[in-house]
Amino acid sequence: DVKVTQSSRYLVKRTGEKVFLECVQDxxxxxxxxxxxxxxxxxxxxYFSYDVKMKEKGDIPEGYSVSREKKExxxxxxxxxxxxxxxxxxxxxxxxxxxxxxxxxxxxxxWLTVV
Amino acid sequence: xxxxxxxxxxxxVQEGRISILNCDYTNSMFDYFLWYKKYPAEGPTFLISISSxxxxxxxxxxxxxxxxxxxxxxxxxxxxxxxxSAVYFCAASGWSGGGADGLTFxxxxxxxxxx
Numbered sequence: 001d002v003k004v005t006q007s008s009r010y011l012v013k014r015t016g017e018k019v020f021l022e023c024v025q026d027x028x029x030x031x032x033x034x035x036x037x038x039x040x041x042x043x044x045x046x047y048f049s050y051d052v053k054m055k056e057k058g059d060i061p062e063g064y065s066v067s068r069e070k071k072e073x074x075x076x077x078x079x080x081x082x083x084x085x086x087x088x089x090x091x092x093x094x095x096x097x098x099x100x101x102x103x104x105x106x107x108x109x110x111w112l113t114v115v
Numbered sequence: 116x117x118x119x120x121x122x123x124x125x126x127x128v129q130e131g132r133i134s135i136l137n138c139d140y141t142n143s144m145f146d147y148f149l150w151y152k153k154y155p156a157e158g159p160t161f162l163i164s165i166s167s168x169x170x171x172x173x174x175x176x177x178x179x180x181x182x183x184x185x186x187x188x189x190x191x192x193x194x195x196x197x198x199x200s201a202v203y204f205c206a207a208s209g210w211s212g213g214g215a216d217g218l219t220f221x222x223x224x225x226x227x228x229x230x
Contacts, residue, residue, distance in 0.1 A: 004158075033217055035217075035220075040124075040222060041222060042121075042204065042220045042221055042222035042223050043159070043204060043206075043220040044220075045217040045218075045219075048217050058217055090158050090159070092158075103149065103161055103164060104149075104161070104206075104217075104218055105161065106151075106158035106159050106160070107158050108156075108157055108158045109156070109157065109158045111156070
C-alpha cells in the first residue's frame with residue numbers, strides 16, 4: 001500500500017512565524033503535491049514537484065514555498081504565517097503518469113491554525 | 116474560473132437506495148477522471164476512476180459514468196450504506212505532455228446516508 005506520511009497532524013503557530021510542513025512517501029513516486037482544503041473551496045493545489053529539486057507553482061502559491069531535496073520528501077514552507085493560511089494541508093504523491101492516467105495518493109492531512 | 120464543478124454541496128439519501136453524485140467539467144483537455152472520498156480530519160482516499168476512452172467503469176457498489184459530449188460524469192453508489200456518509204470530490208487531469216499534472220478538484224459534495 002502507498003504510504004504518504006505527514007509528520008504533524010495538528011499545529012498552532014503565531015502570525016509571522018516560519019512554518020515547515022513535512023511529507024514523506026515510501027513508494028518511490030516521482031511526483032509530489034501540496035494542497036490545501038478549505039470549506040466550500042474544495043482542494044486547491046499550492047505547489048507540486050515532478051523530480052528532486054524541481055518545483056512548479058500550482059493555483060495558489062502565494063505565501064508558500066517548497067523544498068524537495070530527496071525523492072521521498074517534500075516540504076511546504078510558510079515563510080511568514082498569516083491567519084488566512086489557517087487550513088488543512090494535504091500532501092500527495094503519484095507515480096509517473098501512465099496511459100491509465102494520474103492517480104494521486106494523499107496523506108492524512110495537517111491542520112494548521114495561525115493565531 | 117472553475118473547471119470542475121460539483122453543483123450540489125450536499126445530498127441526503129436513504130440507506131439502501133441509490134446515491135448519484137454529479138460532476139461537470141469545462142476543460143476539453145481533461146482525459147482522466149477520478150472520485151475521492153473524504154472523512155473529516157482524514158485525507159481523501161481514492162475511490163474509482165475512468166479514462167476518457169471509456170464511458171463506464173464499475174467497482175463493486177460504485178459505478179462511474181462519463182458523458183464526454185456533455186462534459187459530465189456521475190458516481191452511482193448502490194446500495195448506499197451508512198459508511199458511505201462522507202464528502203466526495205470529483206477530480207480531473209489532462210496530459211500536458213511535460214511531467215506531473217496536479218488534479219483539478221471540484222468543491223465536493225457531502226453525502227449523508229440516512230437510516
